[in-house]
Amino acid sequence: MNFYKRSIRYLFRKRSKTAILFFVLLIAETMILCTVTILRASEEAKMGLQEKTKAKVVAEITDENHPITADDIEELKKLENIKDINRMAKTQGYPDGFRLYTGSDDTSKENNQVQFVAYDDLESDGPFSDGQLRMMEGEYPSAQNQVVINQKLADMNQWKLGAELSLHNEMGTEVKAVIAGFYSSGMESKQTGNTLAVYRIENTIYGAPELALQLQAQKGYESVSIYAKNPEQLSVVEQKVSQIFGERVELAKSDALYQQIEQPLEQVVRVVKLMQFLTMGTAAIVITLLLCMWMRARKKETAIYISLGEHKVNIFLQMLLESFMVFLLATAASVLTGSYIAKALKKMLFSENQIPSLALKIGIQGTDIGWLVSAGLGILLLAVGISLVPVLLTNPKDTLSEMEG
Template identity: 20%
Template sequence: MSFLKRGFTSIIKRKSRNIILFVILFVITNLVLSGFSMKSASKESAKLARQKLGATVTYEYDMQKAMNASREETSSSSYSNDKSKRTMPKSEPVSLETAKSIATSKYVQGYNFVNSTVVNSDGINPVEETTTDDSSDSDDNAPSDMPGGMKDEGNSKNMISADFTLKGVLNSDSDEDFYNGNSEITDGRALSDDDIDSNYILVEEELAYDNNLSVGSKVKLVSSDETVTTEFEVVGIYNTSDTSSSSQPGRQMMNAMSPYNKIYCSYKAAQTMKGDNSEGDDAIDSAIYYLNDPENIDAFKAEALKKGVDEDTYKLDANDDEYQQMIQPIENVASVSDKVVIIVAVAGIVVLTLVVVLFTKERTYEIGVLLSLGESKFKLLLQFFSELLIIGVVAFGISIFSGNVIAQKMADSLLANEANVTETGKTVPSNGPGGQGGPGGQQFSGKGGPDGQSNSKVETIDTIDVKVTGNDLAKLAGLGVVIIFLSTALTSVSIMRYKPKDILTSRD
């Protein structure tokens, strides 16, 4: 009788013992399969999250580094005690040629070029904001960071007196407010890539209403230094849900900071409207790149540096905080699933070995008879291995159906807990352009994505679709064989010391 036949016979005759082994193997296979399935599902969810959220990298002048350098220079100079002698740095423009070169990277799925400045108008009036009684005309209240990089005292005065913010973009759909739904076109059309060399503008509904503007209306805008006057045509009217106001107690109100007084145009037109502060057609304030995967941020930065980005003057500011917050719960679930597999595998080997050793002692007489009949100890081990393997195959087959349900329940419970922990008090500041990350590629025909600054509360991933894959089953089968093999191998320690004569003579 072969060891396989004896194994089948033993399984049939010893039903109670084998039911116990089946339960143990069934629990092991279900937990291990759940761990593998959750890990696979977590990876897939992370991949989908990356594709959905993307990542934003902003190429712009590093003002913080420049200010630190200025501060160090002032402190080491003979005027270190005279703060009025400190010279504030002025923003350096980004080279349009370099920005376009970087945009050709294989990691970029969209991009946007931005220029901003403040203007007045010869013909329309701004939407007026109310001011507080404490408002002062003092220059001390002038903002230190102006659109278009204007930071000197003269430009601060221009900013205070300016009525409108002129934001130049490559494509208006790529602006953060339009992308996030805070603004939408209500009449006319959006600005497209084809409008780069045109004098087309988008105006807000309130501004249009107050000045009787409609699509096709002509508007004269004047640079803040009054050196440039250009006539623009309204091609679209938009509505904004932005209720932010520049009104603060003790500070002078600036009409240009009102969301109703924001006018969109092409980035080239905005550069021209900077007047004497214009750096020319080959300059922009910043370039925003929307990557196809947050994991490519480092590779993209390395590639951009090779294309001419000066690290001493400019920065590549990656904004993947939202992705990190969004992905944190499922990364934690993946980590837990790894631990589940390791703990269950180790515990399974220990428990299964102890149970097999216990049952082996009950079969001492059977072992003695087989050994006395000339059966080798190796074949005895193969018999015990085949018995466990047959039971394991049955448990494995049933776990294919039950494991998916168990894995889904475990994943939902773990993910709900992790999501609650992550959401508690976590609001991600989006430092710099790219508040909501890049689009999924379908929004802007290969260009665009949001830009601007925002503080957005990111929705973490709180659902995960767990499905048992062929790869999971293959890994389970392999690990199951290893567990059974190790359990049988450890059991062999007791079998190998058996001698047929001692076994048969010691029987009661």
């Protein structure tokens, strides 16, 4: 009779032993699958976390006479692990045909100018990002010729969205811009009445760096935010940025959000890895002991097979196939139960207070099942080998004599 037929018949004949092995494998595989799923989901969440936290290095000039230049920006773009660069420029301009907010009678130029502040992305840096200013109507600039102005300045000049305004500098250079949105700070009324126009919130216009450069006498940027692809490499990015600028700028890292969220995530990953290690180790020990007990009861059966001329390889394959068939059934069942238990473990290990805004998606994928099958086969091969090899190495005559005695 072929070894695979003997395997099937043995499993049906020894239903109680088969059931015990099935439940042991089911528990072990379910726990292994849970830990594998959570670990993979944690790694995916960590990658998503790196995108959301927007870790950056901010370089701000120390001398207004030595601004950050376009050449400096090109050097920054050559650095590795750089995701994005947000330039900030600031300048003043004179209004063309519109009124400014001012309560001062001062005749200096500062009382007749607007402040023009420029970012590549207003939502990522500056007062809008910090919550000092909020959009009241419209949207952030999406083109180089668009600007956002204060709601009070718009009301004073009866501007609507899409209206055009014009500014010029002391050299006569004129720029035109289209109003894309209105903002408010809520602090306009708390300013002193004699504040000069250029320093008033109402007279601050936000737009793109290209417009600011046109108005500047000395072209350049006051600061630049360098966003890293991988927050873990932020210190390396800081060192490289320092090499480019030297003492011309002050550097500051901004990765507090990543550090706040990353630490509990790493702690949970370490706990899950320990659970995985203990589960696999315990499963290997329990399954090996269980099969060793069974093999002791099958010593006579094995000795008879060998005495009848059955090859030892076939006997080994029979025992392995028996365990493998039960293993496949347990694997299928663990896929059904593993997802529910993994979600329960997630609730135990993670909390919204620990990791805000982190969506850890728990779901069994093909890679998780592949990892489970590989680990399970390794454990089975080890357990069957340890339990069966001593029996196969024993002389059949000695085994039969021992049984008869």
